[in-house]
Amino acid sequence: MLERRRDEVMSLTSVELESDRTIVISRKFNAPARIVFDAWTRADLVKRWWAPKALCVTMASCEADVRVGGGYRYVLRNPDGGEVAFSGQYTEITPPSRLVYTQVFEPMADAGSVTITVTFDERDGKTHMVSRELYPSKEVREAVLASGMEHGIRETMEQLDALVSSPGLD
Numbered sequence: 286m287l288e289r290r291r292d293e294v295m296s297l298t299s300v301e302l303e304s305d306r307t308i309v310i311s312r313k314f315n316a317p318a319r320i321v322f323d324a325w326t327r328a329d330l331v332k333r334w335w336a337p338k339a340l341c342v343t344m345a346s347c348e349a350d351v352r353v354g355g356g357y358r359y360v361l362r363n364p365d366g367g368e369v370a371f372s373g374q375y376t377e378i379t380p381p382s383r384l385v386y387t388q389v390f391e392p393m394a395d396a397g398s399v400t401i402t403v404t405f406d407e408r409d410g411k412t413h414m415v416s417r418e419l420y421p422s423k424e425v426r427e428a429v430l431a432s433g434m435e436h437g438i439r440e441t442m443e444q445l446d447a448l449v450s451s452p453g454l455d
């Protein structure tokens with residue numbers, strides 16, 4: 286029982302403001318790094334966790350060309366049929382330990398791109414994931430936080446945790 290409670294506490298998502306332009310998201314997953322990395326990079330798996338369910342959005346389209354210089358585009362559909370997209374380019378890929386990519390929220394493309402560096406550190410079959418998001422300005426980071434991003438990221442991390450912990454994903 287104590288071991289289970291400790292695992293539950295360690296699996297919580299942490300969202301921290303590291304600098305005036307950075308958000309750091311971390312979480313421990315009860316799965317090997319290769320599974321968490323695959324869930325982060327394979328479009329068929331991204332579809333299963335990336336859209337926050339509480340927002341009642343669905344993944345309308347999910348495309349990823351996971352190679353340095355390759356791009357991705359995730360399109361979310363609102364209940365009223367409206368769509369918003371996130372897209373970017375992969376700049377560094379070191380499976381299963383590190384992924385660096387850019388991200389643009391297409392409705393606000395003028396704000397610039399975010400550089401996201403994700404590390405996957407495996408120990409004893411569990412993976413500690415850290416995602417550092419570097420925004421083009423403090424104002425853009427503040428707008429993202431004001432949008433409710435923190436709630437959405439916590440929910441998607443729960444969904445990712447459920448996916449990578451599910452039987453048969455190995």
